[in-house]
Amino acid sequence: MPHQIEYLSFSIYLSEIVLWLAIGFWLADDYKKIKLPGVFLFFLIFAGLSILWAEDRVAGYRLWLYIFEGILVFLYLTPSSSPFSRGRLGLRLGFNKITLAIKNISPKWHKHQFISGSESGGFIKVFLFSLIFVSGFAIFQFFNLGSEAFKWLGLAERGAWNLGDIVVLGEGGTSASLSAGRWLRAYGPMSHPNILGGYLAVGVLLIFNNVNNGGLCALGRKDPHCYFSLALFLFTLILTFSRSAWLALAIASAYFLFKNLGSREVRKFAMFSLILIAVLGYIFAPFITTRVKSEGYLENKSNIERVASWKEGLVVWKNNPVLGTGLGNYTIGYQVSNSQPAHNIFLLVLAELGIAGFLLYLFIWRKFWKMPSARTILLLFLVIGLFDHYLWTLYSGQMLFWLGLGLISHEN
Incomplete structure (x- = not known):
């Protein structure tokens, strides 16, 4: 049994509960309206299949749910003019029911449209x-x-x-x-x-x-x-x-x-x-x-650890070049005590999903780059992703990535 690592633990967040309540309302009314864009669907399917050969399947399920939730949030916020509009989900019904419940509790919230997401942003x-x-x-x-x-x-x-x-x-x-x-x-x-x-x-x-x-x-x-x-x-x-x-x-x-x-x-x-x-x-x-x-012991230590994590990422990938270690299983794939994920989301995807999953992930980024309104925030995430891992490994990072892209699309 591998040692317990922060990135492999399973946690439930309040925002997840609210999100899944909205999804539940929507599914109860019309589950037949599920329609994901092909690029998202293929990536979700491959990432889900990778859990089958992952050593820690709980960690894989955890990360898969985070990605799926993020995609749902993005699609909900995507306007009809977006290239992703054909995958826009009927989640608004679920969110509107939650909004209606909040309205009954506190009319002021509805009046100021903090929840409804109208033209006022x-x-x-x-x-x-x-x-x-x-x-x-x-x-x-x-x-x-x-x-x-x-x-x-x-x-x-x-x-x-x-x-x-x-x-x-x-x-x-x-x-x-x-x-x-x-x-x-x-x-x-x-x-x-x-x-x-x-x-x-x-x-x-x-x-x-x-x-x-x-x-x-x-x-x-x-x-x-x-x-x-x-x-x-x-x-x-x-x-x-x-x-x-x-x-x-x-x-x-x-x-x-x-x-x-x-x-x-x-x-x-x-x-x-x-x-x-x-x-x-x-x-x-x-x-x-x-x-x-980068002056001083702490800064030098941080730089050394980051560079070392990049080298470790290549080692993990070379051990499983085609299919990877399985979604969410990077730290297990490296099998070093207190190992951290590679501080590069692209290396992480390559190591966990292999070359096949990595190409699908790049295709998602290419799709986003075709949206002129998303390019600025995509550059932001690109730079962060080159030097850190939280946009891939953590719930807060996955939500930031998909929510940020969705909000920019919604605003434009």
């Missing part, structure tokens, strides 16, 4: 609104050097001096409040600061996309909440000290600005962002320098 409102609370908690966590555990929300205890918690070292910032020593990187409610960084980066891109589309954040609307949200997300993103999220957002934003430089609204928000980043960069310069230059 209800889905994006919910996402950004939740990120505001998450950012507030993460900022408190950073300056408090930790946070208490709260089991009902699934929050673990975090602390700058806790063994295993991820910190950043600095010699003290330009502010008197930033003393030298160990500072806990902002986790928020996530299991790793990099995951929070990914969510915040998506939030920033959604605001820019809304500005470009003349939404609530456009100049004509004069909505101060957008500036507040943008500033809050960028500030919190700095506190995660996630290099993968920083680099991904920089590249994706540069691409977005290049494509939309003619928009006065976009230029104004971009200038606001650059000024804010410059100020924050000055305040947190010692910590940022430590992360960017």
Whole structure:
């Protein structure tokens, strides 16, 4: 029996329960309307079959469900003009029934359309609104050097001096409040600061996309909440000290600005962002320098482990080049105590599903790239995926990937 590993454990999230309730309502009314696009269907079938030769089938089922849930969320959000429109599911019926129940409990929620996902961008409102609370908690966590555990929300205890918690070292910032020593990187409610960084980066891109589309954040609307949200997300993103999220957002934003430089609204928000980043960069310069230059023992250790994980990924793939180790079974395939997944989602897919599954996965990315509205966020996920694994291995990562693509499609 293999040792218990975080990435092989089976967990149930509240959002999963809500999602499956919606699916249940839909299936009860008309199960015959299930229609997945071929690219998704073939990938799901192959990934499901790979569980048959996986050593830990529970881990395979877990990851397969995460992928399936993510695809359902994406298809629900995809507009009729999308290349994926033929696979748009009848999930709206299920979500509407849940919305109706919420309306009966609290009419104000329905009035402000936080759930309904109407033309006012209800889905994006919910996402950004939740990120505001998450950012507030993460900022408190950073300056408090930790946070208490709260089991009902699934929050673990975090602390700058806790063994295993991820910190950043600095010699003290330009502010008197930033003393030298160990500072806990902002986790928020996530299991790793990099995951929070990914969510915040998506939030920033959604605001820019809304500005470009003349939404609530456009100049004509004069909505101060957008500036507040943008500033809050960028500030919190700095506190995660996630290099993968920083680099991904920089590249994706540069691409977005290049494509939309003619928009006065976009230029104004971009200038606001650059000024804010410059100020924050000055305040947190010692910590940022430590992360960017990879100075110190912790940073060198992180880089060495990441490169080693890439080499391990190739070893696992070479052992099972055609069919892979089976979905969700990378760490078992490597069979090293306390092994972590390769910090590259493409290597992970190659190792777990072999060359056949890898080609199907690339075909999904190719399909997404054909959607002009999805290219910016796809670049973001590409960079993150090259240096981290959570977009593939964890529920929060799978939801971020599919939800982010769905929200961008919905907005456009």
